Amino acid sequence: MNTFLPPRIHVEISHEPIDRTRVEEFIDDPDVGAHLWFEGVTRRMTAGQETVRLCYEAFEPMAKQTLGEIAVQTLDEFQLTALVVVHRLGWVPVGEASLLVGCSSTHRAAAIESLAKFINRLKTDVPIWKKEYFADGSSSWVHPT
Amino acid sequence: MNTFLPPRIHVEISHEPIDRTRVEEFIDDPDVGAHLWFEGVTRRMTAGQETVRLCYEAFEPMAKQTLGEIAVQTLDEFQLTALVVVHRLGWVPVGEASLLVGCSSTHRAAAIESLAKFINRLKTDVPIWKKEYFADGSSSWVHPT
Amino acid sequence: MVQFQVLLFAAARDAIGSDSIEIELALPNSAGEVMRVIANEYPALATLIPSCRLAVNQVYVTRDFSIADAAELAIIPPVSGG
Amino acid sequence: MVQFQVLLFAAARDAIGSDSIEIELALPNSAGEVMRVIANEYPALATLIPSCRLAVNQVYVTRDFSIADAAELAIIPPVSGG
Numbered sequence: 001m002n003t004f005l006p007p008r009i010h011v012e013i014s015h016e017p018i019d020r021t022r023v024e025e026f027i028d029d030p031d032v033g034a035h036l037w038f039e040g041v042t043r044r045m046t047a048g049q050e051t052v053r054l055c056y057e058a059f060e061p062m063a064k065q066t067l068g069e070i071a072v073q074t075l076d077e078f079q080l081t082a083l084v085v086v087h088r089l090g091w092v093p094v095g096e097a098s099l100l101v102g103c104s105s106t107h108r109a110a111a112i113e114s115l116a117k118f119i120n121r122l123k124t125d126v127p128i129w130k131k132e133y134f135a136d137g138s139s140s141w142v143h144p145t
Numbered sequence: 146m147n148t149f150l151p152p153r154i155h156v157e158i159s160h161e162p163i164d165r166t167r168v169e170e171f172i173d174d175p176d177v178g179a180h181l182w183f184e185g186v187t188r189r190m191t192a193g194q195e196t197v198r199l200c201y202e203a204f205e206p207m208a209k210q211t212l213g214e215i216a217v218q219t220l221d222e223f224q225l226t227a228l229v230v231v232h233r234l235g236w237v238p239v240g241e242a243s244l245l246v247g248c249s250s251t252h253r254a255a256a257i258e259s260l261a262k263f264i265n266r267l268k269t270d271v272p273i274w275k276k277e278y279f280a281d282g283s284s285s286w287v288h289p290t
Numbered sequence: 291m292v293q294f295q296v297l298l299f300a301a302a303r304d305a306i307g308s309d310s311i312e313i314e315l316a317l318p319n320s321a322g323e324v325m326r327v328i329a330n331e332y333p334a335l336a337t338l339i340p341s342c343r344l345a346v347n348q349v350y351v352t353r354d355f356s357i358a359d360a361a362e363l364a365i366i367p368p369v370s371g372g
Numbered sequence: 373m374v375q376f377q378v379l380l381f382a383a384a385r386d387a388i389g390s391d392s393i394e395i396e397l398a399l400p401n402s403a404g405e406v407m408r409v410i411a412n413e414y415p416a417l418a419t420l421i422p423s424c425r426l427a428v429n430q431v432y433v434t435r436d437f438s439i440a441d442a443a444e445l446a447i448i449p450p451v452s453g454g
Binding site: 040058061128129 | 297300301304345350364366367368369370371372
Binding site for chain 4: 202207274
């Protein structure tokens, strides 16, 4: 079922807090000059409402498969040497990361552009949903804008 | 002599190895959703020649001043909430970082674009130079391409 | 007629109160027709369905995709990962 | 005539073997003229000077910038930080 992933791609869906130090080894490489990391963190205030926490759910096997496919596609398109993605599911309190993406390349501009494109693809196609729980007790599924 | 730096900007020129954990606090912020880190690392192979190490030198007071100015300019232009830059001077062995840039923003796309622009400005205007020492014993000042 | 289980997630699951529904289809049939059948038989999903995609065996398909055999179907509401 | 110290870095310092040089200038004078004087009096810098910028009191200036007072001058070869 899973696409074959080249050794320089690491895709993970986790129900635990994201520990960047644990996946840094996938990006470290003495032959590669540019290392880039993105963390998406649950933020407190959105449009004037105070978020207490988010809850993420996924169609897990399809989410992992889709993440792997867009990772391979992005790695090839931008000639990256490595790409790591970890998406957390379940409750994510304010200030904690729901998403970590790391990539490395010999070309800084390619690494930066690839990161923007990878995250756009993730937000378009990976079957993961977040529900926002507000301080006033209400909650709602987040719809992309 | 120094430009006034807003509290969310941290500029550092260091003669020691760069320790990211020491500056992460400048980027952490529960009200900000996108955190981005760039590390520029001495790479082993450049155009078929094996680099052993780089040596960076700076016109230090002007380099720090210029880094502060482009940090303020980039923070304002992209409405970032924080920007951190650490540039290492002296010997930097293969696999170690010479540059660390971190930024945070409520808008992921702005954070990513700002990082590309900040590094371009740094590479254009900050009076820092690197000399490359090769495995064959030769050395040369790096000229931007 | 063949019976299919259709997986539901997020707002679609909340609308029905269950993580799957069952539908019967004549085969072959198009993905668009599957969506129409679901909206008809489960009115609680009718307003959501137009913004959803259908995944067949965990791959997104367009509305003219032909379903000829038993398959795992899933309704994918607008995603919001990241 | 006023005496100026001019700071040298990287390839410029290596070409001279010292981290500064001294020049004499009539004031006011333009930054472009300063560069011409340096290239004349220090032939080892002549090929490098066209690709260098001049910093006056740690600020880049264009060639038509007028130097009217004593100031810290620095020759800035093409930078390669990062």
